[in-house]
Amino acid sequence: MTDAAPALDVRGLSVRFRMPGGRYVAAVSDASFRLAPGSCLALVGESGCGKSVLASALLGLLPGNADTAGSAVLPDGLDLLGAGEAVLARTVRGRRIGLVPQSPAAHLTPVRTIRSHLEEAVRELAHPSASAAARGRRAAREAVRAAAERAAERAAFPASHLDRYPHELSGGLAQRAATALALIGDAPLLLADEPTTGLDRELVHRTVDELRAHTRDAGRALLMITHDLAAAHRIADTVAVMYAGRIVETSPADAFFGRPGPRHPYARGLLDALPERAFVPIPGAPPELGALPPGCAFAARCPDADARCRTELPAPASGVACHHA
C-alpha cells in the first residue's frame, strides 16, 4: 500500500434490488476494498455473482429498483454512491473513471468511424480546442483531430485504421479503439468490465499487458472485473473473489495464484477447476441472490462446512470470510 489516498475506497457497498411482491435480491452485500494509485485489483467470480452490479453501482448505472448502501469514495472525497446522476454524468464517467467496456465492437457505434468516435470524445472530455478556438474554427478542428490521433497512438491503435468502421476491425483492434476512448479523459481510475471475453489467449495477453501499461506506468488505478482467472493472474496486484454477492477473499495476486494459494474454499475450488490444474468443477450451484441461506452462502457446496457454517455468516477477517480458513 502506498500512503497516497486510495484511487478508490469502497466500504460496505451493498446493492439490493426491490422485486415485485416485496422481495429483495441482494446482488452485492457489504463489499469493501481499496485500490491504490497505479495498482490493479481484479474482481473475479462467476456470472451472476454480483461483480457487474458492483461496477454499475460505481458508475451510477443501476436500474431504478436498486437500493444502495455504503460508500465508494474517490481521492477528492466524492462519494460515488451519494452523487447524483448529473454529477456522475458531468464529472465522473469518462473523466474521473474511464470505462473499458465488454465487447467493444458492440459498444462502438457501427455507422461511425473510429476517428469520429475519438474526436467526439476529445470534444466532450479533453477540450484541447479551448486555446485553439481563439485562433479560429479551423485551428480548433485541427486541434481535435490531432488530439484524437494522439489518443489512438497511446493505445497503439494504428493511424492507418482510423477511418475504418467498427465492423472492419479485428477483435484486438476494436479493443484498442475502446481503450483509446477510455483513456481520452485522462481519468485516474480505469474500470474494465470483462475486457477479454471472447478474445483468444494471445490477444488476452496483449490486451491486459496494454491495460497494465496504461495503469501502473501512468499512475492510474485499474479495477478489472473478470471471470478469466488467467487474465487476472497476468495483470492484478490484488485479487478479490466474489461469491453470491460477497467478497469472500482478498489477497495479493502472487500469494493467491502461487504460494500459499487461496484460503477460501470457494476460491480454491475455482482455481482447481482450471484446465491447467485439476479441471474439476465445484459441485452444485450458487444460491439464488433472492434466497440466500442464513449462514455462509457457500456451505451447501463446501467440503469443510459444519453446523456453524450453516447458521452463522462468516465475517471477513484478514482478507478471508470463512469460519475455517
Next chain:
Amino acid sequence: MLELRDITAGYERRRPVVEGASLILRPGESLGLLGPSGCGKSTLARVAALLHRPDRGTVTVDGRTATGFRHRAPRSLRTAVGVVFQQPRLAADPRMRLRDLVAEPLRATGRRAEAAAAVAGLAERVGLGADLLDRRPHEVSDGQLQRACLARALVLRPRWLVCDEMTAMLDASTTAALVGVVEEYRADTGAGLLAVGHDPVLLRRWCDRTAHWKEITGPP
C-alpha cells in the same frame, strides 16, 4: 465419420472467411480446433452443424453427404449433430422458458410426448435445478443459460456434437462442469465431438487431439 472436405464458406460472394478447410473425425473421436478469433472457425463450425451452406465442398455425416443446409438439411442428418454456441443469449429465444428451450428440438421433430421425461433427465445431468426450468433466459445467468443450451443440444441424442467456444463466457468451474457433461454424454453414447476454441490449454485437456486452423485450411 464426420467429414468436411475442401470447404469454402463465407457471407459475401468472393469474400470467403473459410477457404479449403478439410477435417475428418472418426466415430467417437474428439477434435479440438484451435484458431485466433476472427479466423473463420465459427463459420466452419456452423457448416459442420449443417447450419450454413458452404460455397464449395462437402459435409459427410456417417457416410451421407449433406445435400441441403439449415432448414433444407434432411432431418435425419440434422438431428445427428447437436450444436452449442459461444453466446447463449444469442442462441436462445428470450420468450421461451428454459423447459421449452431444452425440449424445442423434440417438438420440432414431432416427439413432443417425450419432452417431459427427457427434459427432467437432462436438467439433472447438466446441473439445472427444477426451479430454473420455469424461468426465461433473462431470469438466469449466462452459465445457467448455457447449461440449458447444452441440454438442448443433447436432447435428440446426437451422434456428433459441435461446441463452438462453448465456454468462452463462463467461469472456470462452470467450464469444467460443462466439459464434464459433454464427456459423460460421449462416454455413454460414443458420440464424437468437434470443439472449436481459442484456448489451447482447455482444448488439449479436453480433446483426444487438437489441430490448428492453419493445419486444416488450404493454402491461400
